[in-house]
Amino acid sequence: MKLFLISLGLLALAFAGIAIKIWGKKDGKFSGTCASQNSQFNESGEPCGFCGKMPEDCENK
Numbered sequence: 001m002k003l004f005l006i007s008l009g010l011l012a013l014a015f016a017g018i019a020i021k022i023w024g025k026k027d028g029k030f031s032g033t034c035a036s037q038n039s040q041f042n043e044s045g046e047p048c049g050f051c052g053k054m055p056e057d058c059e060n061k
Contacts, residue, residue, distance in 0.1 A: 047054050
């Protein structure tokens with residue numbers, strides 16, 4: 001039971017951290033959320049599935 005409570009507390013802390021980051025950012029957006037813009041993840045040069053931009057057009061470099 002103790003391990004469950006510790007795990008639950010750590011998960012709650014993680015969610016609180018994400019919520020604080022969203023609350024603190026302008027318009028509540030994360031910067032660089034398109035993983036497909038990362039050249040290590042997108043080796044084939046395909047457009048982003050979220051915004052449709054090509055990797056070379058990424059504004060978050």
